[in-house]
Amino acid sequence: MSALLPDSGLPDALGARRLSQGITATWWYTVSGVMIFQVMVALIWLTVLVGRDTDPLVVAVVGVTSLLWCAASVPLLLQYRHRDDSAGPFANWRGIVVPMAVAVVFGVLAGVLTGIWVFGALPIAQSLMLLNWPRGIRVRLLVIVMVVLGALSFIDLRTSFTDVDVRESSGWWLFTFFAVMLPAMTVMSLWWWDVLVTLDRARAAEARLGATQERLRVATDVHDLQGHHLQVIALQLELAERLLGKDDPDAALEQLRLARTSVADARQGTRDLAMRFRGVPLPDEIANAVDLLRAAGTTADAAVSADAAAAPASVLGPVIRETTTNVLRHGGGKWARLSLSLSRDGRYWRYEISNDAPHDSADTGGGSGLEGITRRVTEAGGDVHMDRGKGEFHVIVTVPGSAIGAEAGR
The missing domain is CATH 3.30.565.10 (Histidine kinase-like ATPase, C-terminal domain)
Structure with a gap:
């Protein structure tokens, strides 16, 4: 396609710009999906606390700090967008220390105020999922986190919920399900983003390779054409020089005429080669x-x-x-x-x-x-x-x- 308008540069510019816009939109869809899921878990969390007749002050404190936790997740997501596969999760530690600190403080505060273990573990687990882990380690860490959250949910159910009605309430089970699935959904969303970035890089590499191959083909054709004619011209001029040294000007003049003809052939061959590349049906x-x-x-x-x-x-x-x-x-x-x-x-x-x-x-x-x-x-x-x-x-x-x-x- 870039050969269609070789001088304007417009196709590459427009295509790259619109593709970049599409990738940017996909990224914000990914961020929105993760954040909506996280906020929804926080709202269900508060619903469970209200259902337990928790002190309104505790509910208010947990509600405000949960919003801070959600806000602190955004910088981690923004850093992930420009992740480096060769860098570890703590390569840019200055950028993650504050969001991780917010998650830890919120988790400890929520766990202490409510007495529920999974409330304290979920913010820390979710923030860990947003770091730049290598793919193999990320999957193993996800399995560990889901097992831990599931185990803590079971422990909380056995120790913190003594009332049968509350234990069997749909709010707690709903929260448990979403709490365990939140890290998995986050990892799947980030995996989809990684796939998209990989495909975009492959597309760009393929385009560069195609352009390079085309340049090599043109260079080869020009080299073969000009190399042949220049070699013939050099031999004809050398022969003319020798004939002049042997006092045979007529033969030398004939070789000069042949050299001039070879020059004309080289020019015509170059012109035909250019027309072959320019002429598209x-x-x-x-x-x-x-x-x-x-x-x-x-x-x-x-x-x-x-x-x-x-x-x-x-x-x-x-x-x-x-x-x-x-x-x-x-x-x-x-x-x-x-x-x-x-x-x-x-x-x-x-x-x-x-x-x-x-x-x-x-x-x-x-x-x-x-x-x-x-x-x-x-x-x-x-x-x-x-x-x-x-x-x-x-x-x-x-x-x-x-x-x-x-x-x-x-």
């Missing part, structure tokens, strides 16, 4: 344009006639690239449609691209790019028509079937 141009628009988040489709490969690519190729750039720069970004077809009489090719136009933009589609398209198409004997409808923008280009010859002669 129009169906491929449109397919690349659709892929590029979709990568930028636009819903795009195309209708291309079966014989589109015979269309004048030298004229319509730059038109397709420039109009695609125009949609990316000035379009609304929701939808785009492309079409390329031959007129019924077979005399003209008709290319059309339509897209949504932002309502707050009066110059949609403007700029020197479309002016350059108009000049190019006009010189090839064609016509360009632009139409701004209500919330839509259309560019219609018609060129004669023989435009390729006119363009090539130019």
Whole structure:
């Protein structure tokens, strides 16, 4: 896709920006999910305390400190977003010491005030799950934490809840379930984030590898072409030099003529090589344009006639690239449609691209790019028509079937 608009840099910029936005949104979904689950556990926690007729002052203190614990979890999550796989959980100890201290103080305070063990262990266990543990250690630690929380819940049920009605209340069982599952849900959410980051890094590495391979291929072709011709030219010039030393100027002149011919062949070969990389069949141009628009988040489709490969690519190729750039720069970004077809009489090719136009933009589609398209198409004997409808923008280009010859002669 980046080959579609090699000079603008726009596809890479737009694709990277929109992909970054999607990854950022996914990260905040992850943070929101963890925090909502944690706050919900804290609310159920308070419900259990109220159901036990706990002193209102204790309920108030536990409620306020539970909010502080939830707030202290946010810095740990923010640090996790930029985790380094090679770093340990305490590599950035200055950033975790305050949140961990809040969790420990809150856990001890809640455990002492309520006399319930799991209340004291849960904040510490949850905060430990948010640290940058290696994956293998994280799973083992999760198993240990869930077993400990389950055991403490059972102990609390046997020792702190003597009233049968309270012991059988749904609030306690609900809290027990969510308390044990909170670390597991947190680890699963962070694991999903790790998978997303790994896939994004793999995508970026694949893109860099593809670009590197393409550069190597071009460099190899240029080296083979130029190396051959330069070697021949060097031998011809060396032979001419020897012939001059033997007082045979006619033969030396013939070798110089051959060297000049080799130079011309090298120039033509280089020109042909450049045209081979530049010349993309129009169906491929449109397919690349659709892929590029979709990568930028636009819903795009195309209708291309079966014989589109015979269309004048030298004229319509730059038109397709420039109009695609125009949609990316000035379009609304929701939808785009492309079409390329031959007129019924077979005399003209008709290319059309339509897209949504932002309502707050009066110059949609403007700029020197479309002016350059108009000049190019006009010189090839064609016509360009632009139409701004209500919330839509259309560019219609018609060129004669023989435009390729006119363009090539130019």
